[in-house]
Amino acid sequence: MKRADASHPDRRPGPVTRPPAVVEVDTSYLQTLLGYNARRAALAVIGVIAPRLAELGLTVVDFSILCTIRDNPGITSSQLCSTLNLLPPNLVGKISAMDKRGLIVRHPHPLDGRALGLQLTDAGVELMMQAEKATTELDNAAAGTLSPAEKATLVALLKKVYQTVPPAPQAGRVSNL
Amino acid sequence: MKRADASHPDRRPGPVTRPPAVVEVDTSYLQTLLGYNARRAALAVIGVIAPRLAELGLTVVDFSILCTIRDNPGITSSQLCSTLNLLPPNLVGKISAMDKRGLIVRHPHPLDGRALGLQLTDAGVELMMQAEKATTELDNAAAGTLSPAEKATLVALLKKVYQTVPPAPQAGRVSNL
DNA sequence: TATTGTTATACTCTATAACTATA
DNA sequence: TATAGTTATAGAGTATAACAATA
Numbered sequence: 001m002k003r004a005d006a007s008h009p010d011r012r013p014g015p016v017t018r019p020p021a022v023v024e025v026d027t028s029y030l031q032t033l034l035g036y037n038a039r040r041a042a043l044a045v046i047g048v049i050a051p052r053l054a055e056l057g058l059t060v061v062d063f064s065i066l067c068t069i070r071d072n073p074g075i076t077s078s079q080l081c082s083t084l085n086l087l088p089p090n091l092v093g094k095i096s097a098m099d100k101r102g103l104i105v106r107h108p109h110p111l112d113g114r115a116l117g118l119q120l121t122d123a124g125v126e127l128m129m130q131a132e133k134a135t136t137e138l139d140n141a142a143a144g145t146l147s148p149a150e151k152a153t154l155v156a157l158l159k160k161v162y163q164t165v166p167p168a169p170q171a172g173r174v175s176n177l
Numbered sequence: 178m179k180r181a182d183a184s185h186p187d188r189r190p191g192p193v194t195r196p197p198a199v200v201e202v203d204t205s206y207l208q209t210l211l212g213y214n215a216r217r218a219a220l221a222v223i224g225v226i227a228p229r230l231a232e233l234g235l236t237v238v239d240f241s242i243l244c245t246i247r248d249n250p251g252i253t254s255s256q257l258c259s260t261l262n263l264l265p266p267n268l269v270g271k272i273s274a275m276d277k278r279g280l281i282v283r284h285p286h287p288l289d290g291r292a293l294g295l296q297l298t299d300a301g302v303e304l305m306m307q308a309e310k311a312t313t314e315l316d317n318a319a320a321g322t323l324s325p326a327e328k329a330t331l332v333a334l335l336k337k338v339y340q341t342v343p344p345a346p347q348a349g350r351v352s353n354l
Numbered sequence: 355t356a357t358t359g360t361t362a363t364a365c366t367c368t369a370t371a372a373c374t375a376t377a
Numbered sequence: 378t379a380t381a382g383t384t385a386t387a388g389a390g391t392a393t394a395a396c397a398a399t400a
Contacts, residue, residue, distance in 0.1 A: 014201045022249045022250075025252065029248060031336065034328060035316050040335070042213045045211055067207055074196030074197060075202065078381055083202045089370085089371095111198045114375065144342065152332065154335070158211075161331070162221040162315040236390095265359065265360080266392080291400070351368095
């Protein structure tokens, strides 16, 4: 941390009760924390992707949901929740909106009368083609200065972290980043 | 993605309009994305740390703020905002609460009459000793199966990402993770 | 004219409790 | 008794606009 030059006027020995102005901010401790760095990186990458998805009327979570439905036709809301770490009450509105928007269809589950199987419509598939193209491009762009090998290493280490960390008490959720 | 065995009853050729039950969920595409993995990892690590900090009456952002004030006595709110990527209106209430709580003091800035220099009180320093100890321990615990070398690599790569990614249009903020 | 700190406010996200229908 | 889907709602986080005081 660098400071403005206060050596001329107010020079005093001992602890300074009114510190001089801060010129350069020291965040060295925070930068040792995995949590701090992971949060900052996640916000940076998502900050690049989110505006583009917003143009398609999607949030990043909407995108994850539609991706998962596309790759797992017939999946239930309950399975989506545990896969993406969402709470059921927060998924209901999204699924309902996607249905109204004609992106997905719900049909009776073949094995469980309580559940509904989810599937993309043709419109949903088409929207996801655009969304996936944009997301893949921007995600790579956000990895910017990382070599392909570095990005692969980074992704592998991140997976190791969240696939190892004990899921929080009830279901593994904790407010915002 | 594995499915329940539907080969006996409803066997039909061609595209399946009512897919059988999903048994194992495929998230292989999402797992290629840096944004997805960084977000999941950040939520997992913070999910371990946040409950412990909550016992001390702090959020993870409160902790980052107090850390930064401690390591940069005399820092202004404006500097905190740009350092931690916060919006001024959202910082005001936190600073005010920390002041009322006796964790920090605000005094006139030596060089700028509009600004206030921030500093921890003795109580603030004491609270931060506990908070930092807990955070360091839990952050390391969350890095769990990673070797020290792997954690160092991970942190370095994450820094490279968020220190490189172009700060979003106005100031670099984008809602939640 | 630009910036610091601030108020007010809207919007989104996250979380809990409770209900119904079915297993 | 437990689970899937749902409703309602509380609480936290995030964002914009606008203002006074000062640079």
